Amino acid sequence: MTKTVMNPNWIAVDWGTTNLRIWHCDQAGNVLDETKIQTGMGNLTASEYEGVLISHIDNHLSDDVITEVLVCGMAGARQGWQDAGYLTAPCDTPALNQAATVHTTDPRIMVRILPGIKQPEPADVMRGEETQIAGFLIQTPDYNGLVCLPGTHSKWVRVQNGQVVEFQTFMTGEVYDLLSRSSVLKHSVSGAGFSQSDFVDAVKSAFENPANASSQLFRLRAQHLVNETDATVLRARLSGILIGQEVAAMERQWNHLPITLIGEEALCSLYKS
Amino acid sequence: MTKTVMNPNWIAVDWGTTNLRIWHCDQAGNVLDETKIQTGMGNLTASEYEGVLISHIDNHLSDDVITEVLVCGMAGARQGWQDAGYLTAPCDTPALNQAATVHTTDPRIMVRILPGIKQPEPADVMRGEETQIAGFLIQTPDYNGLVCLPGTHSKWVRVQNGQVVEFQTFMTGEVYDLLSRSSVLKHSVSGAGFSQSDFVDAVKSAFENPANASSQLFRLRAQHLVNETDATVLRARLSGILIGQEVAAMERQWNHLPITLIGEEALCSLYKS
Incomplete structure (x- = not known):
């Protein structure tokens, strides 16, 4: 070589x-x-x-x-x-x-x-994200707010005085993967396209009514069977429901803090919208 | 033969x-x-x-x-x-x-x-549950209320004047299966035992704060890693989070109606508690 x-x-x-x-x-x-x-x-x-x-x-x-x-x-x-x-x-x-x-x-x-x-309480763990935050803090040492790192296990991290103060993990990416690949929804959401407007609608709906979000999941299958809704729309809605739930939980907990997104372009752009 | x-x-x-x-x-x-x-x-x-x-x-x-x-x-x-x-x-x-x-x-x-x-709207489908309801209505033709049929895809069905008026499906059982068998949680919840009190606590918590329920899922893994919480407790909490979300959504939609449970003993007893 x-x-x-x-x-x-x-x-x-x-x-x-x-x-x-x-x-x-x-x-x-x-x-x-x-x-x-x-x-x-x-x-x-x-x-x-x-x-x-x-x-x-x-x-x-x-x-x-x-x-x-x-x-x-x-x-x-x-x-x-x-x-x-x-x-x-x-x-x-x-x-x-x-x-x-x-x-x-x-x-x-x-x-x-x-x-x-x-x-320790509430129990949570991270491996890798702390190093991404270290890189971010080198550039902005005085940052006081939330850092959101979307991914298989999304992290929301409260940063203050150069420290990781507390954080919370969501299985959003993994649940999306499981539902779209291994659940009854797989036939309804397979393919590649993505409808941004349906995504945003689903995020808003799940954000405003998180109690109902889990009941929206099977509805994707039913929309496919009953209304022949396109997979592009249903895939966007699935993503939107899960991210909307995540943002709803964080909004209620930390609604007054600035948010910085760290991660891959494609995923971050979904969280921004 | x-x-x-x-x-x-x-x-x-x-x-x-x-x-x-x-x-x-x-x-x-x-x-x-x-x-x-x-x-x-x-x-x-x-x-x-x-x-x-x-x-x-x-x-x-x-x-x-x-x-x-x-x-x-x-x-x-x-x-x-x-x-x-x-x-x-x-x-x-x-x-x-x-x-x-x-x-x-x-x-x-x-x-x-x-x-x-x-x-048709909101889109939903059932196959099998309608026949269980038919059997129930033969015994109680004047029933006016909800029928809950727990399962892989739990159904909540509003019955009036001997008819199926409307219904809603939750993927609770399937999501439980996916998370406990195929997700990062599988190591934390494997085994057989079940802690009824932890189940009830998790149902209550998810019922009262459904926005936060999805964020409780990864915490089960973290409780295992950080606090060495027992799988019996974590499995009960996983079940409780998912059922609590389901009941929270239904409570907000149909909080004034009587509820009848139809299904297997073990599953129904979880919903009763």
């Missing part, structure tokens, strides 16, 4: 359940190269992580220096690569010296995994 | 997605024998239904007479044995002369499938 001319100073990795993201950075933290692999941790056993990582970064490594690899995300969970523990909220975002050093066999790398954050 | 001495006058069948129930009845409608098979329709193609049915009723059939088999449930759906259509609510429960006759090859049976009921 040919080596690239670019040798990163260090490598940042976000290793989640469904995605593996790798950034090759220079000393100043500028990203030289970026990779996203959609397989994530899958069913990896602890001993398989190093090989998978090396297979994706091999041509960026040099035989002459040890490259630091800093990992955040579910790879630091008990069932992951190595348990990196949790900080306990309220707390600062994790610092380098709190990272767990991982025993590796390839002499070209030195791997550390950052801890997640846990909240 | 030996024949039993008992020859039923007719056979009633409720053929749903997950269960097949068969009742052997005498002319007066008394149940002589009852069978429940937990496989349901699964992935049967239309041509496979007759063979499956015969395999379960064969030793109750006589070569000398034609036994009537009356079927309700999802077997009458478009993807089922034969499309038996829908009545449109508000309407009476389906009568025998509205049943679709099915072409069969075994000369010992004559099979008819009862139609379901559809509701």
Whole structure:
């Protein structure tokens, strides 16, 4: 295999359940190269992580220096690569010296995994999002408000004085996946298109009447059977019902705070609307 | 195969997605024998239904007479044995002369499938429950109130003057199954025990604050990770959150009507509490 001319100073990795993201950075933290692999941790056993990582970064490594690899995300969970523990909220975002050093066999790398954050009451946990928030706080250290990180498990995080004060997780993305792939709704919402206006209508309806939101789900199937409503409309409504419920819960809890969205463009644009 | 001495006058069948129930009845409608098979329709193609049915009723059939088999449930759906259509609510429960006759090859049976009921707006459908309600109305023809039929897809049905006036479906049972078997919660709720008091607490909490109910789901996982809460408690809470949401929606819509529960003992007792 040919080596690239670019040798990163260090490598940042976000290793989640469904995605593996790798950034090759220079000393100043500028990203030289970026990779996203959609397989994530899958069913990896602890001993398989190093090989998978090396297979994706091999041509960026040099035989002459040890490259630091800093990992955040579910790879630091008990069932992951190595348990990196949790900080306990309220707390600062994790610092380098709190990272767990991982025993590796390839002499070209030195791997550390950052801890997640846990909240004892009401019980909640995050792994990976705390590091995204750390990046956000470097740019805006005085931010006082909510940070919303949409995803498989959306997080709403209250940030104050550079700290994670409290947070709450929603299974919105996972429930959407389960319902659209494995439930009786799968026939009604399959396909690709998306109706933005129906999405917004469903968000509003679920936001205003969250008690009724769960009863709207089967109705999607019935709209398909009885009214032959198009899958593009029904898929947008399903997404809207679930996100509307999430926003309704957060609005009632933290209605006076500014909100910052962190995440992938496509998902954030749904939450903005 | 030996024949039993008992020859039923007719056979009633409720053929749903997950269960097949068969009742052997005498002319007066008394149940002589009852069978429940937990496989349901699964992935049967239309041509496979007759063979499956015969395999379960064969030793109750006589070569000398034609036994009537009356079927309700999802077997009458478009993807089922034969499309038996829908009545449109508000309407009476389906009568025998509205049943679709099915072409069969075994000369010992004559099979008819009862139609379901559809509701155009808000869109909803039922198949099977309308026949349970018909049975209930034979006993209490003057009932004016709600009938709740818990299940994979729970139905809340407003009954008046012997008619199905309107109804609403909740995917409570299916969502419970998906979350406890296929989601990140599966590790937290696996097992068998059940904590009734935690169930009731979760129902109350979801009933009083339905906006927040969807945010309680991931918390079950977090309670497991952070507080090592027992699966017996978490499973009861999951069930309670979902049923509490359902009851909250119905309470806000139909809070002045009497409620009758129809269904299996175990499930009904959860809804009663």
